[in-house]
Amino acid sequence: MTAPTLATERRIVDEGIVLDTPVMVVDESILHQNIAEMQSFANSHAVALRPHIKTHKTPQITRLQLQAGAAGITCAKLGEAEVMVAQGGADDVLLAYPIVGEPKIHRLLALMERAHVIVAVDTREAAAALSEAMAANERVLDLYVEVNTGQNRAGARPGDEALALALDIARMPGLNPIGVMTHEGHAGSSAPDAIERTALAAGRAMVETAEAMRGAGLPIRVVSVGSTPSSPYTPTVPGVTEMRPGTYVFNDNNAFRHGRIGPDRCAARIVATVVSRPAPDRAIVDAGSKALAYDPSPSHAGHGYIVGHPDAILSRISEEHGVVLLPEGEAEFAVGDRHEIIPNHVCPAINLTDELTVVRDGRPIDVWRVAARGMVR
Amino acid sequence: MTAPTLATERRIVDEGIVLDTPVMVVDESILHQNIAEMQSFANSHAVALRPHIKTHKTPQITRLQLQAGAAGITCAKLGEAEVMVAQGGADDVLLAYPIVGEPKIHRLLALMERAHVIVAVDTREAAAALSEAMAANERVLDLYVEVNTGQNRAGARPGDEALALALDIARMPGLNPIGVMTHEGHAGSSAPDAIERTALAAGRAMVETAEAMRGAGLPIRVVSVGSTPSSPYTPTVPGVTEMRPGTYVFNDNNAFRHGRIGPDRCAARIVATVVSRPAPDRAIVDAGSKALAYDPSPSHAGHGYIVGHPDAILSRISEEHGVVLLPEGEAEFAVGDRHEIIPNHVCPAINLTDELTVVRDGRPIDVWRVAARGMVR
Numbered sequence: 001m002t003a004p005t006l007a008t009e010r011r012i013v014d015e016g017i018v019l020d021t022p023v024m025v026v027d028e029s030i031l032h033q034n035i036a037e038m039q040s041f042a043n044s045h046a047v048a049l050r051p052h053i054k055t056h057k058t059p060q061i062t063r064l065q066l067q068a069g070a071a072g073i074t075c076a077k078l079g080e081a082e083v084m085v086a087q088g089g090a091d092d093v094l095l096a097y098p099i100v101g102e103p104k105i106h107r108l109l110a111l112m113e114r115a116h117v118i119v120a121v122d123t124r125e126a127a128a129a130l131s132e133a134m135a136a137n138e139r140v141l142d143l144y145v146e147v148n149t150g151q152n153r154a155g156a157r158p159g160d161e162a163l164a165l166a167l168d169i170a171r172m173p174g175l176n177p178i179g180v181m182t183h184e185g186h187a188g189s190s191a192p193d194a195i196e197r198t199a200l201a202a203g204r205a206m207v208e209t210a211e212a213m214r215g216a217g218l219p220i221r222v223v224s225v226g227s228t229p230s231s232p233y234t235p236t237v238p239g240v241t242e243m244r245p246g247t248y249v250f251n252d253n254n255a256f257r258h259g260r261i262g263p264d265r266c267a268a269r270i271v272a273t274v275v276s277r278p279a280p281d282r283a284i285v286d287a288g289s290k291a292l293a294y295d296p297s298p299s300h301a302g303h304g305y306i307v308g309h310p311d312a313i314l315s316r317i318s319e320e321h322g323v324v325l326l327p328e329g330e331a332e333f334a335v336g337d338r339h340e341i342i343p344n345h346v347c348p349a350i351n352l353t354d355e356l357t358v359v360r361d362g363r364p365i366d367v368w369r370v371a372a373r374g375m376v377r
Numbered sequence: 378m379t380a381p382t383l384a385t386e387r388r389i390v391d392e393g394i395v396l397d398t399p400v401m402v403v404d405e406s407i408l409h410q411n412i413a414e415m416q417s418f419a420n421s422h423a424v425a426l427r428p429h430i431k432t433h434k435t436p437q438i439t440r441l442q443l444q445a446g447a448a449g450i451t452c453a454k455l456g457e458a459e460v461m462v463a464q465g466g467a468d469d470v471l472l473a474y475p476i477v478g479e480p481k482i483h484r485l486l487a488l489m490e491r492a493h494v495i496v497a498v499d500t501r502e503a504a505a506a507l508s509e510a511m512a513a514n515e516r517v518l519d520l521y522v523e524v525n526t527g528q529n530r531a532g533a534r535p536g537d538e539a540l541a542l543a544l545d546i547a548r549m550p551g552l553n554p555i556g557v558m559t560h561e562g563h564a565g566s567s568a569p570d571a572i573e574r575t576a577l578a579a580g581r582a583m584v585e586t587a588e589a590m591r592g593a594g595l596p597i598r599v600v601s602v603g604s605t606p607s608s609p610y611t612p613t614v615p616g617v618t619e620m621r622p623g624t625y626v627f628n629d630n631n632a633f634r635h636g637r638i639g640p641d642r643c644a645a646r647i648v649a650t651v652v653s654r655p656a657p658d659r660a661i662v663d664a665g666s667k668a669l670a671y672d673p674s675p676s677h678a679g680h681g682y683i684v685g686h687p688d689a690i691l692s693r694i695s696e697e698h699g700v701v702l703l704p705e706g707e708a709e710f711a712v713g714d715r716h717e718i719i720p721n722h723v724c725p726a727i728n729l730t731d732e733l734t735v736v737r738d739g740r741p742i743d744v745w746r747v748a749a750r751g752m753v754r
């Protein structure tokens with residue numbers, strides 16, 4: 001998995017195909033390769049793969065992941081899960097997010113009629129409300145206790161704090177803590193040479209926390225870890241049983257900085273047209289923050305990677321304009337020229353589009369609806 | 378228009394109303410006030426108001442703007458215009474964006490059957506393609522020549538460059554340059570005490586450029602300027618005939634830095650729920666970049682403004698999590714508590730949601746579909 005040289009960079013849409021732009025295209029063969037390789041990695045480490053569907057939000061891709069061998073799926077929000085159970089063939093769903101509030105608890109109960117649902121929990125308050133609803137409806141809910149291994153977002157601290165929380169939850173009627181989970185996103189945000197070390201430390205903290213819970217009598221059978229950048233490392237820690245990467249299906253510009261992939265492993269790209277060339281060193285493309293999202297790249301200049309043009313920098317975006325700074329002599333940015341842009345962060349970019357245009361050998365073969373787009377509830 | 382004290386900050390949704398979160402709510406009375414005041418300002422300066430609908434993308438709001446006296450609307454993309462002509466009652470549309478490529482030219486011709494359409498142009502290449510299509514279809518297209526007054530995005534430079542472009546365009550069959558336009562967005566991005574000066578300079582450059590075109594025999598009748606931050610200034614320059622603000626209908630956190638408004642003029646807010654409280658100084662809300670958008674605030678810390686809690690900083694967002702850093706003693710961030718967040722930049726936040734929940738006196742009264750959401754083409 002070394003980064004390819006620029007000579008191997010290729011467009012995924014044939015130059016001769018006219019698509020109205022900006023448009024999100026997905027190369028079928030890269031998508032299949034990304035799904036197969038992650039499944040193969042999980043299998044080789046005897047770890048269950050429960051991919052996070054927030055990246056693609058597309059039922060057809062959930063089906064591809066399940067057909068490849070995924071043990072279930074991960075969703076952030078109930079709305080995503082409802083779509084994937086109804087349309088994506090999912091029957092085993094982790095909601096890797098606290099469920100808080102009466103409207104959501106009602107929807108959770110309805111979803112539990114249609115699929116095995118596991119919910120992440122990291123507070124006694126959220127657990128108590130779930131317990132009350134489960135007991136009232138004579139249901140038992142499987143839970144993962146969320147542990148903060150360093151991202152400092154949600155989650156109880158590893159060790160005693162997580163153990164105390166798990167014990168309290170286990171005493172609540174209708175709740176069944178079966179696992180621990182973490183999102184070690186801080187590994188991917190650390191310096192490239194620190195990712196492995198940070199990820200392994202997170203994995204070990206999780207296994208130790210699970211052991212402590214087992215020692216206290218809790219039947220914890222799942223140790224679940226997350227994130228694509230850390231995916232080569234955390235799941236290799238003995239005792240980790242499940243991995244939940246998301247971005248790997250497409251990859252993105254931020255994945256470059258981890259040094260594991262090149263543009264040719266990036267399945268999702270925005271085809272954009274040069275709509276103005278106001279100065280020799282400046283071109284305007286028709287993709288801005290409403291197509292690419294505004295997410296920064298931690299290490300690369302600009303708002304996306306223009307395939308085949310590493311020196312052309314997408315230096316500024318406004319809502320519908322991308323301002324490209326061009327090196328001297330760059331000849332392929334005349335008005336009407338089209339380019340493929342790999343977003344910095346593919347997940348929010350996919351969440352801006354209603355459809356993915358699927359491409360095989362450079363030609364569109366299908367359009368998939370991003371059915372869970374905008375499902376923030 | 379002085380900023381109100383914090384004591385006047387109010388929620389727009391009644392505490393007792395249960396809405397599933399995160400949800401974008403719009404206060405009807407603030408919306409009406411914002412629309413009325415901008416129209417009144419335009420009227421008092423005898424300038425046509427042609428609001429940019431990219432901010433709201435909602436037909437009902439286009440209708441409110443037209444009923445208040447707007448002379449027409451501004452859209453960035455054809456898809457927005459198609460929606461507003463079909464559903465928003467618009468019959469006079471400026472496409473403030475270059476139209477490039479055959480698919481769009483076909484759609485433009487179709488739209489011209491249903492509304493008066495003006496198109497921005499800033500290159501001979503785009504103009505030549507439009508000319509060919511108009512001549513072939515025996516149509517005449519009204520154009521504004523886009524001028525770059527300092528934002529350095531699209532546009533010809535004021536004076537000779539714009540004049541030469543306008544003269545070349547005027548010679549092309551089927552094209553009728555009737556105006557000049559600029560988006561003086563650089564004024565709003567400048568230091569607060571420089572906004573007025575920068576905006577006035579942009580306005581004067583536009584009027585001088587229009588005069589030069591008239592002197593060369595071109596019947597330029599419109600001098601059109603844009604952007605909400607500069608809206609109190611640029612339209613006051615004698616000779617400016619049209620203004621195109623967008624954000625003013627809602628306002629946002631970035632508007633604070635211009636010192637003209639307080640939170641109580643912000644009509645659009647995301648109601649979010651505290652879903653975790655992993656540490657005394659840290660709460661997690663259920664609104665992240667997929668609800669708020671990632672756009673930075675140039676002068677305020679954080680990713681949005683939490684109404685009534687100026688010291689609670691929305692310091693980090695991931696896709697579905699907002700990490701709030703809390704001051705000591707902050708008591709209103711328990712799991713289940715709900716807060717209203719004013720986005721840094723309201724336009725991309727609206728573009729993330731399919732619906733606006735309209736609120737009157739704290740209670741939901743209607744749901745409006747953001748019908749032009751995602752219309753990037």
